[in-house]
Amino acid sequence: MGSRSSHAARIPDVDSLRRETGFSQASLRRLYDRFQALDRTGKGYLSRLDLQQIGALAVNPLGDRIIDSFFPDGSLRLDFPGFVRVLAHFRPVDEEEEGNRDPKEPEPLNSRMNKLRFAFQLYDLDRDGKISRHEMLQALRLMVGVQVTEEQLESIADRTVQEADEDGDGAVSFLEFAKSLEKMNIEQKMSIRILK
Structure with a gap:
């Protein structure tokens, strides 16, 4: 049984991802678990085939196009940071967080x-x-x-x-x-x- 801190340490560049995506450390841990579950063979990245196994995408008429968005520029591999960056587009907008945003910072995903x-x-x-x-x-x-x-x-x-x-x-x-x-x-x- 691993501790939460050792689990977080496995997540590549967790602090940078937290700042960039707005996900909490706990959310990133859960997303990392989901990423690993989708990576059934433990290769360390996801392929299109891995994402096609997600039921909601399989039945979505735009599923293939959504999957394409995970693979910009024709890449064949999706690492964890790329996975989280795409999912961050679907993170609900937090009104309070939006009001406190530093205008010099990049626009949230x-x-x-x-x-x-x-x-x-x-x-x-x-x-x-x-x-x-x-x-x-x-x-x-x-x-x-x-x-x-x-x-x-x-x-x-x-x-x-x-x-x-x-x-x-x-x-x-x-x-x-x-x-x-x-x-x-x-x-x-x-x-x-x-x-x-």
Whole structure:
């Protein structure tokens, strides 16, 4: 039976991760346990296959895109710090913590803008900084499946892009995306109580 302090010592760069992600040391310990449970073979990193074993991602229509977000730049391995950084986007916003933030510090990973950036990249498949009609259509196909006709999907994609596209270039930039969602409580919708 190991002590809590020796357990924390196994977590790579725990103090830096705490500052960067906002997770408490106890939360990081639980996330580390989850990381190790997903790493069934003990290789010290996670692969796409490891994440595909998570039931909630397996049934999520955007599951593959969410899994892709754990592997930026086409990497094949996900270390613990990378795992925690992605999960930090889904950490609920703490109003008190937000009010006491030093403006010189980087914006927290769970801030509204970072949550929006994360959501935007789920749609911007070619990473060109814009969501095209084609990319919107692909996302809609994943989300609604066969419940809607192709013609209806195309109409929804056209209308969605047209309503958000303020500069008339036929695509949605990040700023247009953020503006179109300004009335949505993204902090609530993109928060998961990962740990109590």
